[in-house]
Amino acid sequence: MSISRRTLLGAASAAAALPLARARAQGTPTIKIGVLNDMSGPYMNTGGPTSIVCCKQALEDFGVSGKGLNVEVINADHQNKPDLAVSIARQWFDRDGVDMLLDVPTSSVALAVQSVVREKNKVYLNSGAASSDLTGKACSPNFVHWTYDTYMLAKSTGGAMVKAGGDSWYFLTADYAFGKQLQADTTALVQAAGGKVAGSSAYPFPGTTDFSSFLVQAQSSRAKVLGLCNAGADTVNSIKQAREFGINQTMKVAALLMFVTDVHALGLDVAQGLNLTESFYWDLNDRTRAFTDRVKPKTANNWPNMVHAGCYSATLHYLKTVADMGPAQAKKSGVETVARMKRIPVEDDCFGKTTIREDGRNLTPAFLFEVKKPSESKGPWDYFKQVAMTPGDQAYRPLSEGHCEFIGKA
């Protein structure tokens, strides 16, 4: 009898698939985590591959296999496009059986995905996006905002600026959900403290690289503080150019959202003296250093910032909750899983002990940093010195001011 190559191949692949089928039949249901972020654009280094590394680090540290859990991590690039992100999320929930959506930077994208997760009753843990609307007008019982938000940035960085005498502001704002929200939150804070807003320029996002026109307008407004309501490469470009135009001599520059990864891109030479807020820094204490040492070999050129740390912390806490309630139960209802997550105390190496508030706000502390001078930096990524710390329960917008609609109804 002659055996054709095709038969042989078929038989071989069937044999290879057998153990798989057996494993699936015996095991518990697989928990699937979908990391949805910018893998190729302006926010690739602030989230991107390092977020995935940190998510997987949580699986390792939790010891999923030792605890009898099957967990799988998949990822996709949303290219900062809300429509694309929504269709990926739908496909993940409907076809691929994803249970938890992680990271999702870019506020316009994060807001667009919110309703899909709620409709499908899954879990949505956002680390990358900033808009405080996510736990306000657009809040959801399926959602936790893990790491930071526009209100917290405005209060920490903006508050420090006003206290130091910066009572008139000019805003340079990326013209989309995040930039507008950050400007609104900072404006409210500045005005409440008795300051005023001298003017603002909203520039098209994405696609603007030259900010010189806006910088000259800001300069001629005679405001004391230039508030940058943008992120990533835009922030890097605007700080570079502000320095070029000598703005740092007449105005204080407030980079309202800036990560350690952006400081790395600018270089200390240009970034020195800037104030910025993050809820995590690798060199805060022994635990943060230990965490960074664990992930560093996997992401040597891009050390973790607060978004990455948030992905780790969120995944770890989610896994604790899943183990607590059982994977079958966790897969059934996103609302129930998130409610359970809010009841279990959160603790990890990155943020220490935190609590998740009723509206889905994780109350991480806000650290105000100043960027070191080149002469003060002692090693790679040694960029920040701590100026102040706002505890989690004071860092965020009070629950009553958020107007989150589901609170009190459940």
Next chain:
Amino acid sequence: MFMILGIPGPLLFGQLLLGLINGAFYAMLSMGLAIIFGMLNIINFAHGALFMMGAFASWMLLQYAGIGYFPSLIIAPLIIGVFGVLLERTIISRLYHLDHLYGLLLTFGLALVIQGLFRNYYGSSGLPYRIPDVLQGATDVGFMFLPNYRAWVVLAAMVVCVATWAIIEKTPLGATLRAATENAPLVQAFGVNVPRVITLTYGGGVALAAFAGVLAAPIYSVNPNMGDNFINTVFAVVVIGGMGSIMGSIVTGFALGVIEGLTKVFYPQASATVVFVVMVIVLLTLPHGLFGRRA
């Protein structure tokens, strides 16, 4: 303080000057595109990626070889120009007998591959590059503080633009180039190696993009996507100026920089769109562009 259209005069002059500076980049990039299109009939979508490579080349020269800004203004364009020659010889030259569309698709694909490779190695946040010490600081020109580096950019761009224009329009070498575009077989019959002329032209256009990249490195974030933001505008500039017209692309480049700068004062949200509005108007009234020859 005197006012023009409700805007303080000094602010308006400042914006005009800044527009001119941005226009310098548009002019240099669109000139390279116009030369390549005029001579090779290739719509070079990889131009933005090659501009980016120029900026990266100067960063690498500094980082790995300790070569500073001014030498790299010459060395980086040479390196990237040679890379362009290789691209043309090995890949692009195979498409000359096909429709424009194939060249466009090929170079677009090349741009994606190049950007992807750089992104893979260097991420997207960008790399720091210092303004050279002699060009640090700013000068008070009466109505604004003009950073010295920006003044240098305009100067360098104008010199390069005029020199390139003069080489192509006024020298025997340029005459050969232009003749080869008009009628290649005839020029070949005179003993000129036309394929080599074409290859060198592509290399030259690429070197211009790389030169602009080196100029851009100290003021823009050096990242793999930096060319993307320019390339769309630059294509609009080439279309408005008239496909293949070198003078057209230089003048239009500077002019559009100024128009864009003014839009940033009156209605910043439209500053990314205004160039395309101008393009639509020009195409509707003058389909060959402002300086284009009628087909």
